[in-house]
Amino acid sequence: MADYVFGVDIGGTTVKLGLFDVSGNVLDKWEIPTRTGDSGRNILPDIAGSVRAKMDEKGIAEKDVAGVGVGAPGPVDGSGIIHKAVNLGWGEMNLKEELGALLGGMRVEGGNDANVAALGEMWKGGGQGYRDLVAVTLGTGVGGGIIIGGRILTGATGSGGEIGHIHVEDHESEACGCGNYGCLEEYASATGITRLARRRLQASSQDSVLREGEVSAKTVFDAVKAGDALAVEVAKQFGEYLGKGLAVIAGVVNPEIFVIGGGVSKAGEVLFEYIRPAFDRTVFHGCKNTKFALATLGNDAGIYGAARMVLD
Amino acid sequence: MADYVFGVDIGGTTVKLGLFDVSGNVLDKWEIPTRTGDSGRNILPDIAGSVRAKMDEKGIAEKDVAGVGVGAPGPVDGSGIIHKAVNLGWGEMNLKEELGALLGGMRVEGGNDANVAALGEMWKGGGQGYRDLVAVTLGTGVGGGIIIGGRILTGATGSGGEIGHIHVEDHESEACGCGNYGCLEEYASATGITRLARRRLQASSQDSVLREGEVSAKTVFDAVKAGDALAVEVAKQFGEYLGKGLAVIAGVVNPEIFVIGGGVSKAGEVLFEYIRPAFDRTVFHGCKNTKFALATLGNDAGIYGAARMVLD
Numbered sequence: 360m361a362d363y364v365f366g367v368d369i370g371g372t373t374v375k376l377g378l379f380d381v382s383g384n385v386l387d388k389w390e391i392p393t394r395t396g397d398s399g400r401n402i403l404p405d406i407a408g409s410v411r412a413k414m415d416e417k418g419i420a421e422k423d424v425a426g427v428g429v430g431a432p433g434p435v436d437g438s439g440i441i442h443k444a445v446n447l448g449w450g451e452m453n454l455k456e457e458l459g460a461l462l463g464g465m466r467v468e469g470g471n472d473a474n475v476a477a478l479g480e481m482w483k484g485g486g487q488g489y490r491d492l493v494a495v496t497l498g499t500g501v502g503g504g505i506i507i508g509g510r511i512l513t514g515a516t517g518s519g520g521e522i523g524h525i526h527v528e529d530h531e532s533e534a535c536g537c538g539n540y541g542c543l544e545e546y547a548s549a550t551g552i553t554r555l556a557r558r559r560l561q562a563s564s565q566d567s568v569l570r571e572g573e574v575s576a577k578t579v580f581d582a583v584k585a586g587d588a589l590a591v592e593v594a595k596q597f598g599e600y601l602g603k604g605l606a607v608i609a610g611v612v613n614p615e616i617f618v619i620g621g622g623v624s625k626a627g628e629v630l631f632e633y634i635r636p637a638f639d640r641t642v643f644h645g646c647k648n649t650k651f652a653l654a655t656l657g658n659d660a661g662i663y664g665a666a667r668m669v670l671d
Numbered sequence: 672m673a674d675y676v677f678g679v680d681i682g683g684t685t686v687k688l689g690l691f692d693v694s695g696n697v698l699d700k701w702e703i704p705t706r707t708g709d710s711g712r713n714i715l716p717d718i719a720g721s722v723r724a725k726m727d728e729k730g731i732a733e734k735d736v737a738g739v740g741v742g743a744p745g746p747v748d749g750s751g752i753i754h755k756a757v758n759l760g761w762g763e764m765n766l767k768e769e770l771g772a773l774l775g776g777m778r779v780e781g782g783n784d785a786n787v788a789a790l791g792e793m794w795k796g797g798g799q800g801y802r803d804l805v806a807v808t809l810g811t812g813v814g815g816g817i818i819i820g821g822r823i824l825t826g827a828t829g830s831g832g833e834i835g836h837i838h839v840e841d842h843e844s845e846a847c848g849c850g851n852y853g854c855l856e857e858y859a860s861a862t863g864i865t866r867l868a869r870r871r872l873q874a875s876s877q878d879s880v881l882r883e884g885e886v887s888a889k890t891v892f893d894a895v896k897a898g899d900a901l902a903v904e905v906a907k908q909f910g911e912y913l914g915k916g917l918a919v920i921a922g923v924v925n926p927e928i929f930v931i932g933g934g935v936s937k938a939g940e941v942l943f944e945y946i947r948p949a950f951d952r953t954v955f956h957g958c959k960n961t962k963f964a965l966a967t968l969g970n971d972a973g974i975y976g977a978a979r980m981v982l983d
Contacts, residue, residue, distance in 0.1 A: 434957055437820070491827045505923070507824060508749070514925025515803045518957030525919045526953035537956055607837045611817070611923045613826025641838035644849055645746055645830030 361425035364669050365410055366479075368472060368661030369393060369431045371446035374406060377662035378413055381425060381670060383483050387413065388662060399448035407461035426466030428665035429454055430475030434517030439469040442517060468668040472661055474511045474520055477504025477618070479664030484656040485618040493614045494654065495522065495605070497576075497623035500536065501544040501551075505612055510671065512612070523548070527604050546600040549576035549623050556593045565589050580626035598633025605634065606642035609649050620654025628653065673737035676981050677722055678791075680784060680973030681705060681743045683758035686718060689974035690725055693737060693982060695795050699725065700974060711760035719773035738778030740977035741766055742787030746829025751781040754829060780980040784973055786823045786832055789816025789930070791976030796968040797930040805926045806966065807834065807917070809888075809935035812848065813856040813863075817924055822983065824924070835860070839916050858912040861888035861935050868905045877901050892938035910945025917946065918954035921961050932966025940965065 361381065368375040370393060377388040391409050394401040410427060414420075431454060433444035439455030454469030470478070477486075477494030486492040490509045496502040501523030505512040512519040528541035533554075535542040545551050556574050560567065567589035568582050582590030605617055619630060631651050639647065656663055673693065680687040682705060689700040703721050706713040722739060726732075743766060745756030751767030766781030782790070789798075789806030798804040802821045808814040813835030817824040824831040840853035845866075847854040857863050868886050872879065879901035880894050894902030917929055931942060943963050951959065968975055 507819065512819060512824075512924060514958075515927040516925060516957055516960070518922070518925040518955060521922050521925070521955050521957060524955035525922045526915055539953060539955075541953070603838055607919055608923055610830070610833050610837045611920055612824060613828060613830040613833070615827040641851060641853070643830060643833050643836035643851075645828055645833060646826075648828070 362423045363419055364425045364666045365413075365427040366662035366664070366666030367406055367410075367427060367429045368475070368665055369402065369406075369429065369447065370472075371395065371432065374402070374409075375658070375662050376406070376409055376413070377659070377666060378417070379663075379666045383663065383667070385659075385663075387417075388659070389413075393447065395446070395448045397448075398450075399444075402447060403454075403458050403461055407458060410462065421463065421465060424465060426468065426669035427458065427462060428475070428668035429458060429467065429469045430472040430661045430665045431469065432472050435469050435471045435474075435513070436517045437513045439467070441469065466669060470511055470513070470665070470668055471504075471517060473502035474504040474513065475664035475668065476620075476660035477506050477520070477664065478511055478667050479656055479660035479662070480618045480620065480654050481506050481509070482667040483663050484660055485620070485652040485654045486616055489615045491612070491614045492616045492618055493520070493522075493605075493608055493612065494618045494620060496621035496654075497547055497549065497619065498621035499548060499550055501548045502621070505614070507612065511668075522604065522608060525604055525607065527600050543600060543604045547597060547604070549621075552576040552579055552593065552597050552623065555596050556590070559589060559593055563589075576623045577625070580623075580629065583626075583629065594633045598630075599637045602634040602637025603641050606638045606646075609638075609646040610643040613646055614649060616650040616652055618652050618654050620657070620660065624653055674735045675731055676737040676978045677725075677739040678974035678976070678978030679718055679722075679739060679741045680787070680977055681714065681718075681741065681759065682784075683707065683744065686714070686721075687970070687974050688718070688721060688725070689971070689978060690729070691975075691978045695975065695979070697971075697975075699729075700971070701725075705759065707758070707760045709760075710762075711756075714759060715766075715770050715773055719770060722774065733775065733777060736777060738780065738981035739770065739774060740787070740980035741770060741779065741781045742784040742973045742977045743781065744784045747781050747783045747786075747825070748829045749825045751779070753781065778981060782823055782825070782977070782980055783816075783829060785814035786816040786825070787976035787980065788932075788968075788972035789818050789832070789976065790823055790979050791968055791972035791974070792930045792932065792966050793818050793821070794979045795975050796972060797932070797964040797966045798928055801927045803924070803926045804928045804930055805832070805834075805917075805920055805924065806930045806932060808933035808966075809859055809861065809931065810933035811860060811862055813860045814933070817926070819924065823980075834916065834920060837916055837919070839912050855912060855916045859909060859916070859935075861933075864888040864891055864905065864909050864935065867908050868902070871901060871905055875901075888935045889937070892935075892941065895938075896941065906945045910942075911949045914946040914949025915953050918950045918958075921950075921958040922955040925958055926961060928962040928964055930964050930966050932969070932972065936965055
């Protein structure tokens with residue numbers, strides 16, 4: 360019975376690594392730079408080297424390691440193959456086999472970073488105690504990860520849980536980053552909230568603290584908490600889109616809980632006041648009791664979830 | 672190694688039963704009435720009796736039966752407990768244990784009828800060869816079943832795949848059967864198509880064959896095939912709602928294929944001409960290649976899927 364497991368979260372600029380015991384206690388965590396040059400060919404060797412170095416440092420033998428889990432920014436299918444990771448310079452890459460070979464046959468599991476983070480929140484974060492959950496990351500974009508029966512819902516092409524790009528608005532004139540018009544991400548991400556606020560500021564001459572200084576998701580929710588009427592209207596609009604979107608997702612996969620993370624979630628529980636009305640109004644009655652919680656692991660969700668993948 | 676398996680599909684008026692070999696060849700199928708009186712207390716004993724009688728008739732010993740799978744009209748959770756089946760007079764009922772006891776400890780598996788039918792279409796119907804699929808039943812209502820990795824996605828409260836009640840229209844004045852406003856079922860079911868046609872006939876004085884005789888999903892699609900301009904507009908509206916709805920579902924669970932069944936699907940492949948434009952326009956690019964097929968098992972999908980549940 361192995362005592363240790365590694366979790367690795369590959370980002371566009373840094374790779375986060377964690378050493379855990381098999382109960383999920385983090386024993387050490389550190390970062391190395393992501394060398395994306397040369398088609399990203401150094402990334403996996405760098406990770407293997409760093410894992411090996413940590414094992415030497417701690418005096419951990421190979422037989423004591425259950426394996427290495429890896430989250431990466433791109434669609435990863437059920438067999439651990441990532442299909443194009445633009446930010447890393449990778450085309451198709453068999454994470455499981457290639458990193459496994461570099462680690463002398465150690466067990467490796469790979470997953471999409473958002474999905475892996477969802478698994479981390481289930482294991483040790485805001486979704487602890489649940490087996491069916493949807494994690495929603497409200498950051499620069501909107502990401503998602505779906506966990507069913509304790510396992511990642513990967514989907515046929517690794518696009519399971521890509522909830523930022525579900526269509527929620529027929530009358531949008533600006534394209535989303537993905538090329539479509541009216542994606543959830545255009546209204547519920549930090550960028551989206553900023554845009555909703557700018558549009559509302561331009562469309563009226565209503566007083567608002569947002570007319571002075573920076574307009575961002577943070578300043579909008581700070582203004583909401585201060586009772587700024589225009590900011591409250593922006594929050595309502597955000598909550599209407601997100602609440603309806605999550606209601607649809609609930610009707611499809613019927614999770615026990617939504618775990619909301621990402622930069623926007625720093626606003627706190629106030630978010631739920633704006634999300635729940637539209638959710639409650641439009642959700643299928645069998646899903647009315649779906650819970651909402653905040654993510655708690657922040658940027659560490661990825662290393663936790665990556666480690667957890669190996670323990671299945 | 673057992674040779675046989677039974678599949679049972681409990682409906683509000685009849686129970687369909689099938690005897691299969693473990694490769695999925697149907698050896699016999701028959702029906703018994705559903706005795707819903709007296710809180711439905713006779714239904715499971717009737718099924719057990721009918722299974723026993725068939726075993727006697729065919730000279731099949733208990734050791735040769737892998738088990739009995741049952742689909743029932745209500746939310747069934749992962750442990751085989753059905754939570755209220757209004758049409759059968761049942762409150763909460765442990766299908767797996769109660770029918771298992773009546774059958775002397777034989778293995779029993781239970782699932783929601785729409786989910787079980789989806790599994791049947793995967794095994795021997797329009798979804799053969801796929802492991803990740805969404806079955807969509809366009810009948811009086813809109814039902815759905817989601818299969819991920821060859822298994823039913825049950826959901827936390829047995830409401831997984833309840834896609835008829837995802838919210839697709841903010842400006843609806845008539846309530847859906849579920850009590851909400853603007854559910855997919857209000858536009859994509861047989862009843863919904865009829866209503867869309869009636870609304871359009873009332874709103875204009877445009878010529879249409881639909882002005883004479885019955886207005887139904889069948890007459891609408893017959894008129895579409897005959898080139899009736901008003902019917903084509905109705906089909907476009909239907910396809911716009913359903914195509915956008917399926918695009919959202921694709922973005923959430925990323926199936927390989929949608930398998931479309933139910934009475935409306937008798938219109939045939941012409942349906943896809945109306946569904947695909949809105950689907951292609953709004954779906955996440957990673958899911959653009961999702962396939963569409965027609966269901967092929969008709970009313971037998973339930974007994975096939977029920978039998979398949981036992982073979983996992």
